[in-house]
Each structure stands twice: as structure tokens, then as C-alpha cells.
Amino acid sequence: MTFRTSLPIRFGHEDHARIVYFPRFLHFFHCAFEDFFAGNGIPYRESLETDQVGWPAVHVDVDFQSPLRFGDTFDVDVWVAEMGTKSAKFAYRGRCEGRAVATAEITVACIAMDTFQAQPIPPKYRALFEAHREPPTD
Amino acid sequence: MTFRTSLPIRFGHEDHARIVYFPRFLHFFHCAFEDFFAGNGIPYRESLETDQVGWPAVHVDVDFQSPLRFGDTFDVDVWVAEMGTKSAKFAYRGRCEGRAVATAEITVACIAMDTFQAQPIPPKYRALFEAHREPPTD
């Protein structure tokens, strides 16, 4: 199962070239990552504060297919492409009205928030991730 | 005495209208605020971490005189316009090649970082602020 969220593109997201400034895509993908947790019953804050489990990015791979402009809606599909013991690779497919805009793979480590040390992904999160291993089928 | 710093304006700072997106000016003024501390021998981190003294903004007043564009250098003068027991009003004059761009007054509270409660401005910072009460004379 894929998780899908939609983000509004704002006036201030564009740069001098009048398209979305590409670094902002990583912010959008992180927003989709937060929505993935919240939309599955775990507000992202619960992971960081209550469970003291953090997810820093260790590797990022983004492919840009077409520009995004302000007023657009950015539709993002999220799934878990790979899962290791202490890390997971999230995949993102971003589109606008069905048009391919950008895809990304972002590998996050699982860390304890108090020590910032890597740790095994706790069962609660492993179950969440396992339930979202499928890429979108459309 | 006025403190002066200069900031480079970047490609990504512009918005759809091809001028600097106005919310970014508050970021620039905060950068000037950080430079004010560092340039006077107190890295801003020392205030927050070592001295546990924080300076959240409680009031902001900005006047925009002319646009700023990427490739410009933003020259900012910083001084302390008013000083209370537990707060101070910083004044900023931002120019580009002598042209008036934006001015601001930003009132910050003095807080203890552990409790987030307002506290009297410690002598070390009071002395720093007192030494910079003069607006620019040019």
C-alpha cells in the first residue's frame, strides 16, 4: 500500500527562474514523510518526543522530471523501498495533475534521540514500514 | 557606535516577482543580530548554550523602501534603540550600495533558556547593548 499526500505550492517557493527552487523539494518530501506518520496514526512528534526515536537522512537521491510552479498542487506517493535493521529507504513519487515532477529515494537512519546513536527500528515502526512496501500501481 | 555587517543575496532568495521574498528580510535581520553578538566577541551560541540566555522576538516592525535582488550585497547597521529591564529594541538599517532598502525595529525579550521565562538582561549583555546605543551617523 502506498501513502499519498498533497501539498500546496506557494508564491515564495519559486526562485528567480519562476519555478520551484529545487532545494525546496527535499522539504516537500520531508513534509510527505511527516504526513506518512501522521496519516497512519503516529503524529511525527510522537516518534521524536514520546518514543524518542529520530530519523535523520543519511542519503538522498532526487530526480527532477519537470518544473513545479506556484499555485500547483504537488501530489506525493510514499512507500518503503528497502528496510534494514537500523535504517530504511523511503521512496517518493511526486506528480502534478498526473504529470511526473520529481522522484526521490531518501535513506533514513533510526536513532535514539537522547544519544543520536543508531538503533534497531522498534517493532511499532517496523510494522508501519512493512505495511507500506508496495510502490504505487497506477 | 553602530555595528555593521554585510550579507550576500542569493538566487533562491528571490520569489516569483524576481525580488527578495519579504519574509526573508526577517531572516537577514536575525543574521545581522547573530553577527552583532559574534562581531563583539560573544558568539551567539555562547549566549544560548553557555550562558543559557535567549532572545526571542516579541515585536517586529519593518519598513520596505526598495527591492533587493540576487547578486546584491545587503549592508545592515545594527544598534540598540531602547533598553528595558527584561527586553531590548534592536534597530536595523538595511541598504544596498547606499540605497535605502529596509529598516526594522525588533524587540526581543531576555529569557532563561531552561524555563523560557523572562529575566533581567545580565550585566554582560547590558554592557554590550549600552555600547551600541547610537544610530548610524552617515
Add this chain to the structure above:
Amino acid sequence: MTFRTSLPIRFGHEDHARIVYFPRFLHFFHCAFEDFFAGNGIPYRESLETDQVGWPAVHVDVDFQSPLRFGDTFDVDVWVAEMGTKSAKFAYRGRCEGRAVATAEITVACIAMDTFQAQPIPPKYRALFEAHREPPTD
């Protein structure tokens, strides 16, 4: 009549002090400004591109009452506090679960996008603004 919109506060919106970095409030208020147009049938892009009418901020006044944190929802009421021939002062009241967070007054000029010169507010926008002169009553 007041216009109301809600904005999600994100992980990346917080700063070192673990509250929303105050410059971002101006971005949030601009998002509410965009939503005000779109929510009243005029996508903001239509103003800038089709009608060639722009609204740069010339003065900003913000008052911060309490911190905002990631995971919060920021509810913003928008109304037009003053209207001149070539400018308008928008008022914003931002709250979180009924708690006062920040209020702002942002004066925007009405300009022609091709010349960047001030111009009288066109009737279409004057009518829109006139219909939203009332502050919130709750």
C-alpha cells in the same frame, strides 16, 4: 466577514530553540494572504499573471504572543483593516487551539506587474477587499 485558513506546522519550521523560527511567521501570513484570494475565487496566480496586478509588502508589524511548535495547526483569520487608493492594510490573527499566537498588520501596495509602479486598486480587488473589512467577532 473574516476569511479563515489553517496551516500545518512542520518539523523544519522550528529553530534551535525548538519553537517556530519567527521569520517564518511572515511566510505563514503570506500563505494566508494567498489563501484569502484563492478561497474567494481568485487564485493568487490569476492576480499576478492574468490581471498583472501585484501586492508587494511595504510595511509589516507583527506581535508575538506565544510560541508555535511543530505538529501544531496555525489558524489564521484575515481581514482588510484599512483601504487606500493604491494600498491596503491586511490584518491577521493567528491562533492555535484558540490560544493567541501572533497578530500582524501587513500593508501592501497595488502595483502593475510590468512596470512595478503603484496603481489604483482595480474594482475587482476593491470589491473583494470591501467584502472583508470586518475583524473576527469571536
Add this chain to the structure above:
Amino acid sequence: MTFRTSLPIRFGHEDHARIVYFPRFLHFFHCAFEDFFAGNGIPYRESLETDQVGWPAVHVDVDFQSPLRFGDTFDVDVWVAEMGTKSAKFAYRGRCEGRAVATAEITVACIAMDTFQAQPIPPKYRALFEAHREPPTD
């Protein structure tokens, strides 16, 4: 020859986890990209405005080695890892006091700013890129 630039890390660059929010690294690398042009006698604005040559990112690959914190200085080496007819792959090595922080490869297309269509890299830029093919040797 490698080009090197240094960027100050700001209070507002950190996120809730009190390390630099990872999407900002792409902004830092773009700042280094702009400095690469300017530092070699071609202000980035000259490329976009005078020469009407743009460089949108089409692929991004970032590896994060250690966190960056506010008050740090981010030292970035820039070189051209690959050069095609209509695109170039820029490589970035980011360090802080000699410690590995993040590396990136960002492929940019060469486009005509008026049509947004890909075009062969003009000789002036090809010469600039050719002169910076060497990775850092330290």
C-alpha cells in the same frame, strides 16, 4: 583545480533536532555553485541575465556524514566531475574544521532562459568548467 567557499551556519538553519535541517544542504550547495561562478569572474546573474544561460538541477545525490550546527562554518569544495554536451555534473565536498559533513553530486542541464530548452554548453562556460575538473587533493 578545485574552487573553495565557506558559508556561515545560522541559528535558523537548525531544526527541532538541533542540527541543520537536511534540505538546507541543497541550498548551501547552490550557494557554493553561485560562488563558483562569481569567484571565477562570472557573477551568476551574468549567466542568467546577460548571457541568458540557466542551469537547473536535473539530478541530485547527497551523502550525509556528520551533523552541522549553528555557529559552524561550512567549507565547500566545488569541481566538475563530468561534462556532457548539454549538461554537467558538479561535485561538492562539504566539511567543518576538516571533518567530513556532506558530499553531493548535482547534475545541471544547460538551458536557454527564454525557452527553457536544453542547449549545448557555450564555450565560455565550457572553458570555466574544464578548468575545474580536478577533485581536491587534500
